[in-house]
Amino acid sequence: MPESRRRPLPAYVLTYGVLPALLLLLAAAGLLKWQDGSVRNAQAPATESVRAATDGTIALLSYKPDTVETDLAAARGRLTGPFLDAYTLLTHDVVIPGAKQKKISAVATVPAAASVSSTDRHAVALLFVNQLVTIGQDAPTNTASSVRVTLDKVDGRWLISQFDPV
Template structure:
């Protein structure tokens, strides 16, 4: 073997060894990097968890703020709910008021029918008790006026032996509130006396105002329109 061949062989051997050493160094670096990465990850699990928790908290905070932010649709729905509640309350109040007035009107109507019969039914044979019944169902100026008129008319009714009987033909509520009602009544009145023993029928239209006093409906005004 000549010198040139030996030199070429030596150079090839050096190149091969150099390449091998370079490959070993690359493998060592890669292994070190891998060990470093795995070591860092295993060495600080708390740091990773903190980062994850922080990200999760940030997401929740963002969602929380977005949840409280007014949205057009949410605002409209809330407005509709409020309006519905208010309307329901107003409607309930009006319905209760109307029911109360209707109940008051019906009670006043029943009392007015009974009182119209008492007012138009007078018998001279027991005139004092009849007058007392009429005064018991009256109030205010009408009671005062009837009391004065009855005292003046009583002697004449007794002398004529007058008897009158009233019958309510129809009645209706004209207006009503919690404590007052106006009732329209149609009353047929049969009258007999010494001069006219045969009953004479008088048909009357009576407008009666009823006031609630201490829980009782009493006549405060009687008109013949």
């Protein structure tokens, strides 16, 4: 009997084994890449708002007696809504006169911060704050506290709209 003609084994394996497996792997890799991008995009508001809360908190609570007016005026640029009004009143009536008269300086740091919730336009973060306050020539005092910072996105910037001690 004559031998029947068959495809060579390597071509058959390549056509029905390797190529479909390769296509399946590429599709899986594409899916994983898309999911990774989706997760990163979903985390972006949380990351951005925590950074804004941290930088804003440091600006709100840090000043020197010689530059207190400019320090706190710059901090007001990180605020919005009724909190901006309340902060402006407090700094104008209490903080600025006290810092100048008693030579008070304050340096705030945020050793830890985390997102509580976030959307594209609104976020809440929890911050642990250390503040070193020096009055005149006295020894500095260090206080530790935690604050719940609420932020709203206004014109593409995260601004603090509430600042609540916890």
